[in-house]
Amino acid sequence: MIEGRGLSYAYGTTTVVRDVDVRAETGRVLGLLGPNGSGKTTVVRMLTGIVAPDAGEVLLDGRPLGSFTPRALARQVAVVLQEASGDLPMTVADMVMLGRAPHQSTFSRNSAEDHRIAAAALRRVGARHLADRIFVRLSGGEKQRVMIARALAQQPTHLVLDEPTNHLDIRFQHELLSVIRGLGITTVIVLHDLNLAARYCDDVLVLQEGNVVAHGPCADVLTSELLEGVYGVGVERLETSRGIQFLFHPLDAASPPARESALATVPTGGGHERPAEHR
Numbered sequence: 001m002i003e004g005r006g007l008s009y010a011y012g013t014t015t016v017v018r019d020v021d022v023r024a025e026t027g028r029v030l031g032l033l034g035p036n037g038s039g040k041t042t043v044v045r046m047l048t049g050i051v052a053p054d055a056g057e058v059l060l061d062g063r064p065l066g067s068f069t070p071r072a073l074a075r076q077v078a079v080v081l082q083e084a085s086g087d088l089p090m091t092v093a094d095m096v097m098l099g100r101a102p103h104q105s106t107f108s109r110n111s112a113e114d115h116r117i118a119a120a121a122l123r124r125v126g127a128r129h130l131a132d133r134i135f136v137r138l139s140g141g142e143k144q145r146v147m148i149a150r151a152l153a154q155q156p157t158h159l160v161l162d163e164p165t166n167h168l169d170i171r172f173q174h175e176l177l178s179v180i181r182g183l184g185i186t187t188v189i190v191l192h193d194l195n196l197a198a199r200y201c202d203d204v205l206v207l208q209e210g211n212v213v214a215h216g217p218c219a220d221v222l223t224s225e226l227l228e229g230v231y232g233v234g235v236e237r238l239e240t241s242r243g244i245q246f247l248f249h250p251l252d253a254a255s256p257p258a259r260e261s262a263l264a265t266v267p268t269g270g271g272h273e274r275p276a277e278h279r
């Protein structure tokens with residue numbers, strides 16, 4: 001479990017996260033949602049020890065994050081951030097192998113087992129064919145897959161991902177989130193796509209201007225009313241045979257029922273009917 005209690009953070013004098021409580025329960029997938037600038041990445045940075053909160057604390061399976069050595073923490077938590085790291089001319093295989101470092105002693109060489117795990121991680125994200133390519137020359141989506149493979153090679157007990165699907169095509173968004181869900185490990189994942197969140201997250205936490213506005217199981221939290229208030233768009237929630245689906249429309253556009261009533265005046269059969277105002 002990853003737990004943040006009373007987390008606050010300011011950049012300079014501007015507080016951007018205020019008294020946030022967040023719990024990613026063991027073995028469950030928690031989605032961090034909210035509009036641009038609402039504080040999701042800042043919360044991720046605190047949960048993973050990249051920055052220390054100004055107030056509050058982070059616990060990993062009940063233990064303060066600060067009590068872990070960086071190496072011990074890296075054996076437990078893998079992090080995939082938005083910006084792909086590094087500009088060294090490193091191969092993809094070497095990049096993924098970095099995920100094995102927390103499990104190796106300081107000067108040990110990569111074992112056959114490390115190679116097997118790294119190759120399996122690349123295969124799992126559909127990127128085995130990229131192994132010999134230079135990482136920095138990959139496309140955005142290819143880089144994203146490789147960074148996720150590196151996180152998988154780390155064999156963590158906790159996984160934290162900041163918008164992992166943003167460069168990925170639609171098929172791979174689903175494949176990747178299925179893989180992540182199938183890992184069965186404690187996961188925190190920042191997502192903008194609410195349909196993906198509804199499908200792949202167990203729980204969600206919704207942020208607005210640095211405050212938590214809702215936290216709990218997806219089906220309970222992701223109501224049309226809440227999402228309309230937070231995102232400022234019209235939201236229709238559908239319960240389909242494949243789960244919850246959302247339809248969105250701008251609030252200032254004509255609403256669907258109004259358009260339907262206008263269309264109802266269009267000739268339907270004989271071709272002689274006209275809109276009411278022309279009759």
Ligand SMILES: Nc1ncnc2c1ncn2[C@@H]1O[C@H](COP(=O)(O)OP(=O)(O)OP(=O)(O)O)[C@@H](O)[C@H]1O
Binds near residue numbers: 011034
């Ligand atoms: N290094 C920084 N210096 C100053 N302000 C920052 C810095 N990083 C982020 N902020 C501000 O903090 C607020 C929260 O940013 P954060 O990146 O956590 O939001 P977010 O919800 O992840 O946004 P997005 O969905 O756009 O990625 C924003 O107003 C942002 O402008």
